[in-house]
Amino acid sequence: MNNCLTIVLPKFLEEDMVDQLLEHPEWVSGFTTTDVSGHGRAVSYHAAAEEVRGRTTRVQVQIVLDDVKAQALLAHLRQGFRSSEIAYWIMPVTEFGRFA
Numbered sequence: 001m002n003n004c005l006t007i008v009l010p011k012f013l014e015e016d017m018v019d020q021l022l023e024h025p026e027w028v029s030g031f032t033t034t035d036v037s038g039h040g041r042a043v044s045y046h047a048a049a050e051e052v053r054g055r056t057t058r059v060q061v062q063i064v065l066d067d068v069k070a071q072a073l074l075a076h077l078r079q080g081f082r083s084s085e086i087a088y089w090i091m092p093v094t095e096f097g098r099f100a
Contacts, residue, residue: 002093004062005070007077008036009086011057020080021061027073031063064096 009017014033021028038058065073070090 001067002064002096003067003070003090004064004093005073005088005090007061007063007086007088008038008058009061009081009083011035011059013081013083013086014059017059017061017077017081020077021063024073024076027065027069027076028063029065031061034060034062036060064093 007017018033021031036058038056063070063073067090074088
């Protein structure tokens with residue numbers, strides 16, 4: 001079954017994460033990145049402007065892949081990105097396809 005792995009991380013880690021994902025086509029055939037804002041007591045502010053606004057700049061990565069690949073990828077990413085500022089979740093995908 002396919003899943004959607006969503007990873008949310010600080011903007012300054014985006015290029016490192018993208019590089020890691022691109023280096024592992026055995027797990028990741030494609031992905032989407034989106035700029036998002038992080039809110040809440042657990043966020044760390046990296047600039048004064050973020051603290052004033054009350055939100056911090058984040059990047060959300062979404063990858064559709066099967067459970068075995070998701071777990072392998074997460075294990076790999078945990079080794080290189082040891083940060084409490086990176087959150088992830090996995091949700092089932094009931095259908096995935098392309099229009100052509």
